Amino acid sequence: xxxxxxxxxxxxxxxxxxxxxxxxxxxxxxxxxxxxxxxxxxxxxxxxxxxxxxxxxxxxxxxxxxxxxxxxxxxxxxxxxxxxxxxxxxxxxxxxxxxxxxxxxxxxxxxxxxxxxxxxxxxxxxxxxxxxxxxxxxxxxxxxxxxxxxxxxxxxxxxxxxxxxxxxxxxxxxxxxxxxxxxxxxxxxxxxxxxxxxxxxxxxxxxxxxxxxxxxxxxxxxxxxxxxxxxxxxxxxxxxxxxxxxxxxxxxxxxxxxxxxxxxxxxxxxxxxxxxxxxxxxxxxxxxxxxxxxxxxxxxxxxxxxxxxxxxxxxxxxxxxxxxx
Amino acid sequence: xxxxxxxxxxxxxxxxxxxxxxxxxxxxxxxxxxxxxxxxxxxxxxxxxxxxxxxxxxxxxxxxxxxxxxxxxxxxxxxxxxxxxxxxxxxxxxxxxxxxxxxxxxxxxxxxxxxxxxxxxxxxxxxxxxxxxxxxxxxxxxxxxxxxxxxxxxxxxxxxxxxxxxxxxxxxxxxxxxxxxxxxxxxxxxxxxxxxxxxxxxxxxxxxxxxxxxxxxxxxxxxxxxxxxxxxxxxxxxxxxxxxxxxxxxxxxxxxxxxxxxxxxxxxxxxxxxxxxxxxxxxxxxxxxxxxxxxxxxxxxxxxxxxxxxxxxxxxxxxxxxxxxxxxxxxxxxxxxxxxxxxxxxxxxxxxx
Numbered sequence: 001x002x003x004x005x006x007x008x009x010x011x012x013x014x015x016x017x018x019x020x021x022x023x024x025x026x027x028x029x030x031x032x033x034x035x036x037x038x039x040x041x042x043x044x045x046x047x048x049x050x051x052x053x054x055x056x057x058x059x060x061x062x063x064x065x066x067x068x069x070x071x072x073x074x075x076x077x078x079x080x081x082x083x084x085x086x087x088x089x090x091x092x093x094x095x096x097x098x099x100x101x102x103x104x105x106x107x108x109x110x111x112x113x114x115x116x117x118x119x120x121x122x123x124x125x126x127x128x129x130x131x132x133x134x135x136x137x138x139x140x141x142x143x144x145x146x147x148x149x150x151x152x153x154x155x156x157x158x159x160x161x162x163x164x165x166x167x168x169x170x171x172x173x174x175x176x177x178x179x180x181x182x183x184x185x186x187x188x189x190x191x192x193x194x195x196x197x198x199x200x201x202x203x204x205x206x207x208x209x210x211x212x213x214x215x216x217x218x219x220x221x222x223x224x225x226x227x228x229x230x231x232x233x234x235x236x237x238x239x240x241x242x243x244x245x246x247x248x249x250x251x252x253x254x255x256x257x258x259x260x261x262x263x264x265x266x267x268x269x270x271x272x273x274x275x276x277x278x279x280x281x282x283x284x285x286x287x288x289x290x291x292x293x294x295x296x297x298x299x300x301x302x303x304x305x306x307x308x309x310x311x312x313x314x315x316x317x318x319x320x321x322x323x324x325x
Numbered sequence: 326x327x328x329x330x331x332x333x334x335x336x337x338x339x340x341x342x343x344x345x346x347x348x349x350x351x352x353x354x355x356x357x358x359x360x361x362x363x364x365x366x367x368x369x370x371x372x373x374x375x376x377x378x379x380x381x382x383x384x385x386x387x388x389x390x391x392x393x394x395x396x397x398x399x400x401x402x403x404x405x406x407x408x409x410x411x412x413x414x415x416x417x418x419x420x421x422x423x424x425x426x427x428x429x430x431x432x433x434x435x436x437x438x439x440x441x442x443x444x445x446x447x448x449x450x451x452x453x454x455x456x457x458x459x460x461x462x463x464x465x466x467x468x469x470x471x472x473x474x475x476x477x478x479x480x481x482x483x484x485x486x487x488x489x490x491x492x493x494x495x496x497x498x499x500x501x502x503x504x505x506x507x508x509x510x511x512x513x514x515x516x517x518x519x520x521x522x523x524x525x526x527x528x529x530x531x532x533x534x535x536x537x538x539x540x541x542x543x544x545x546x547x548x549x550x551x552x553x554x555x556x557x558x559x560x561x562x563x564x565x566x567x568x569x570x571x572x573x574x575x576x577x578x579x580x581x582x583x584x585x586x587x588x589x590x591x592x593x594x595x596x597x598x599x600x601x602x603x604x605x606x607x608x609x610x611x612x613x614x615x616x617x618x619x620x621x622x623x624x625x626x627x628x629x630x631x632x633x634x635x636x637x638x639x640x641x642x643x644x645x646x647x648x649x650x651x652x653x654x655x656x657x658x659x660x661x662x663x664x665x666x667x668x669x670x671x672x673x674x675x676x677x678x
Contacts, residue, residue: 137634146428251513299517
């Protein structure tokens with residue numbers, strides 16, 4: 001007589017151990033830190049700036065007066081905060097930077113990826129990477145002391161030959177410390193990042209398509225036009241927008257080079273203008289409590305603006321490879 | 326290819342390399358355009374260094390275009406235009422960096438003296454003779470604040486990178502996106518954030534700790550992204566081997582994965598430090614800008630190299646303050662160069678292994 005032993009199915013443990021559970025919780029919490037930090041930045045700047053934005057309403061970004069009027073006891077009689085002039089200045093100088101910097105960066109990336117030899121490329125890439133690590137104060141002071149004299153000369157030339165074009169007009173000949181020169185310094189600052197992103201994008205071009213183009217008898221120009229550019233278009237635009245975001249948030253370089261005047265100035269060669277970041281730096285020293293809150297609100301606008309530009313840029317760069325021929 | 330009388334091993338030909346004739350043609354093109362640019366310089370309104378560069382560019386473009394057209398027809402000629410333009414572009418991109426390096430070195434070394442590293446600015450103004458005062462407070466302050474930034478940001482960045490590569494949770498894509506977005510946060514916003522969240526409501530005092538925290542915010546994305554990149558390079562075999570030996574995921578990560586990327590993590594740290602060491606705007610807002618040497622990050626204002634440069638530039642106007650500005654920039658530049666070289670050395674060494 002034998003007892004039939006009913007086999008008990010072995011329990012399969014897929015539950016991670018306690019230590020692993022803890023590990024996963026800690027790492028996940030750490031992984032969320034960027035979300036938390038960005039959220040906190042938004043929350044605190046909004047909390048500080050809320051009062052100002054509520055009183056000014058939509059005018060905070062459409063008005064262009066930034067006045068605090070005090071009586072002799074330095075009590076505040078009236079205050080008026082409108083960011084428009086600096087908002088326009090931010091967009092203007094960053095746009096100039098992109099117009100000057102991006103073509104140079106993209107063509108440099110083409111040279112590095114398709115024209116240069118191995119050793120030359122390694123050297124130039126190291127040099128450009130080094131430039132990306134330079135602090136902005138270095139660019140600012142170099143721009144002020146070295147670039148300014150020559151840039152002023154170029155600005156005069158532009159004004160002389162293209163002065164009939166409204167953007168290149170000046171109300172009176174004052175060419176130093178203009179948005180044009182600030183944009184030029186910003187262009188130099190964004191060249192490294194644009195170059196390295198374009199280069200990364202170009203290097204992902206499928207080799208078989210490149211070789212197919214060559215096999216069909218294409219010259220390098222024809223190959224680049226038919227294969228590389230269509231493939232990397234999104235990435236190039238994304239890189240340009242990343243540069244735009246950087247240029248918008250730049251503080252010290254703009255502060256040193258540009259003559260910060262609170263007015264709307266479209267005439268890029270005329271020495272007056274500013275951007276939001278440099279306004280914050282300029283006004284912060286002597287600001288009272290209410291004006292500090294207004295500056296916090298300005299910081300919030302800048303934060304959201306750069307976040308938006310960066311988000312679009314990153315989407316464009318990461319979508320690469322799904323499009324193209 | 327020349328045939329020799331004795332039966333030797335034939336050398337493999339290299340038909341893609343330019344022949345002597347083609348090289349001669351290139352040199353000739355270069356010389357002709359050089360001559361043409363000088364002619365242009367004298368006959369037209371162009372003048373100065375920039376004028377010459379433009380004249381040379383135009384003449385080189387047209388000379389190579391004509392030469393290529395005669396050699397191989399229109400497509401080759403068009404191709405030569407892109408070649409010339411891209412060369413010109415890289416030349417334009419390199420000019421500023423060379424100019425910056427040369428300017429800082431040539432103007433900065435005159436302001437260097439030993440006192441720079443042993444004295445602070447407590448009893449000197451920026452317009453005093455260059456021998457009075459120095460950057461001691463600035464150097465110690467920068468070191469302390471960057472150290473604080475590193476202590477705060479390293480764990481956060483490492484955890485973020487581990488989340489993206491080891492856990493690969495369902496939020497991996499949004500987290501990667503947010504880290505990239507964070508790298509675009511303007512530095513002055515980081516300063517404003519520390520002011521609004523800690524300084525005003527809580528401590529009411531600007532000091533080195535606040536500076537370090539502002540720098541940490543700017544440092545996290547750089548370190549996290551570099552760390553993620555090196556973690557992605559670790560072959561999955563290593564992880565699977567660890568798990569197959571019965572290790573838990575935690576032990577695999579701690580004893581296999583992280584040790585394997587040690588040099589990569591050091592590179593990430595160095596790049597992060599290089600990113601924030603020259604940050605000026607947040608430091609001006611939150612660190613208080615001390616003149617005296619202050620080693621205590623939680624009380625009293627703290628100096629930093631960018632602040633030293635900034636102050637010498639803004640308050641100056643004399644010969645001495647200009648010298649101070651450039652000397653400060655030179656110290657900063659040397660620091661960045663040093664960090665950059667070390668990072669390159671480490672990453673190139675780990676690639677060879």
